[in-house]
Amino acid sequence: MASSPVTMMKMKVNDCSPPSTTAARLLPLFRRHQIHFRSSVGPLQNPCFPRTIITHASRSSFSSSSVITASMTTEASAKVIDGKKIAKDVRDEIAAEISLMKDSISVVPGLAVILVGDRKDSATYVRNKKKACEAVGIKSYEVCLREDSTEEEVLKYISGFNDDPMVHGILVQLPLPSHMNEQNILNAVRIEKDVDGFHPLNIGRLAMRGREPLFVPCTPKGCIELLHRYNVEIKGKRAVVVGRSNIVGMPAALLLQREDATVSIVHSRTKKPEEITRQADIIISAVGQPNMVRGSWIKPGAVIIDVGINPVEDATNPRGYRLVGDVCFEEASKVASAITPVPGGVGPMTIAMLLSNTLLSAKRTYNY
Numbered sequence: 001m002a003s004s005p006v007t008m009m010k011m012k013v014n015d016c017s018p019p020s021t022t023a024a025r026l027l028p029l030f031r032r033h034q035i036h037f038r039s040s041v042g043p044l045q046n047p048c049f050p051r052t053i054i055t056h057a058s059r060s061s062f063s064s065s066s067v068i069t070a071s072m073t074t075e076a077s078a079k080v081i082d083g084k085k086i087a088k089d090v091r092d093e094i095a096a097e098i099s100l101m102k103d104s105i106s107v108v109p110g111l112a113v114i115l116v117g118d119r120k121d122s123a124t125y126v127r128n129k130k131k132a133c134e135a136v137g138i139k140s141y142e143v144c145l146r147e148d149s150t151e152e153e154v155l156k157y158i159s160g161f162n163d164d165p166m167v168h169g170i171l172v173q174l175p176l177p178s179h180m181n182e183q184n185i186l187n188a189v190r191i192e193k194d195v196d197g198f199h200p201l202n203i204g205r206l207a208m209r210g211r212e213p214l215f216v217p218c219t220p221k222g223c224i225e226l227l228h229r230y231n232v233e234i235k236g237k238r239a240v241v242v243g244r245s246n247i248v249g250m251p252a253a254l255l256l257q258r259e260d261a262t263v264s265i266v267h268s269r270t271k272k273p274e275e276i277t278r279q280a281d282i283i284i285s286a287v288g289q290p291n292m293v294r295g296s297w298i299k300p301g302a303v304i305i306d307v308g309i310n311p312v313e314d315a316t317n318p319r320g321y322r323l324v325g326d327v328c329f330e331e332a333s334k335v336a337s338a339i340t341p342v343p344g345g346v347g348p349m350t351i352a353m354l355l356s357n358t359l360l361s362a363k364r365t366y367n368y
């Protein structure tokens with residue numbers, strides 16, 4: 001998902017069209033016509049062509065083409081999938097359920113969050129999780145450990161929360177400092193409390209037909225929830241997932257398959273990824289590379305779920321950067337039938353789904 005501004009590095013962009021002749025030819029394509037566009041970015045400030053970008057050091061090595069097909073129009077026609085609004089709806093539904101649960105069985109769901117280190121973005125996500133818990137009536141327990149803490153310390157807290165009956169969900173904020181073994185730590189969370197759905201048993205069950213995971217990872221679950229709530233049919237459709245991370249790409253592909261889509265995964269070693277994405281009715285992109293998926297990669301009418309949250313340098317922004325997705329929104333919104341924005345698309349769904357998993361866990365514990 002998002003790269004940390006703390007660990008970002010500057011590099012020259014090489015993935016959207018070069019700003020010279022090709023861009024000049026394309027400029028008329030980027031006129032802003034429709035209400036879907038929330039910013040007032042004009043052609044010369046097209047967000048798909050930042051001259052310098054800031055991105056994470058562990059950038060993937062996809063190549064991209066800059067060919068624009070005839071199917072692209074000058075109009076933005078895609079419906080913008082409002083993740084912020086859907087996440088609020090979900091949180092309201094959860095709050096109502098928790099209130100009923102409290103009244104009828106006097107149980108308040110509990111979520112324990114473990115944060116290790118001082119990444120700014122992780123600290124923000126943890127703070128937002130805590131706030132979201134408070135707003136819906138989930139009790140949150142938080143442990144913040146120093147960057148140089150040992151794996152044993154983390155395991156000790158996990159063990160305590162595993163045994164605590166007030167805690168129904170445990171999550172360890174990722175990424176962990178590099179000296180820690182992520183696998184050891186995630187494996188230590190009791191699967192009944194694994195509200196992130198990252199335990200190998202939960203992932204294994206997700207992958208198997210006829211088996212049910214206790215929890216599904218929050219971001220992929222949020223992607224599917226958006227498709228459901230916007231009545232996007234998945235069954236029988238061709239879906240392409242861009243990226244194969246354990247947190248998003250891989251579980252998203254498994255979930256789409258469980259929904260009876262025919263699924264392909266495109267990754268950093270895929271040759272001509274655009275030839276595969278162009279066949280997709282649904283694209284979920286989770287690769288962490290700004291504007292990598294171009295309009296020319298998209299079949300007209302496809303639905304685009306953009307999981308990428310990439311900071312790019314922007315001197316006009318008080319933060320010095322702004323967030324863009326993996327998908328070139330300006331181009332894609334002229335070809336797709338629906339698309340998630342960044343920010344305000346999948347991101348807010350991640351925390352909403354975490355609350356949903358925590359409630360699910362508490363309900364399961366009490367057979368409620």
Ligand SMILES: Nc1nc2c(c(=O)[nH]1)N[C@@H](CN(C=O)c1ccc(C(=O)N[C@@H](CCC(=O)O)C(=O)O)cc1)CN2
Nearest residue numbers: 001125171172173174175196218343344345347348350
């Ligand atoms: N243990 C986990 N670690 C991480 C997860 C996770 O699901 N479990 N996911 C990400 C980070 N993440 C939650 O932890 C997260 C990322 C993004 C957002 C979000 O709402 N993004 C906003 C933009 C926020 C901004 O302005 O900076 C958006 O897209 O609109 C929420 C949660 C990695 N680690």
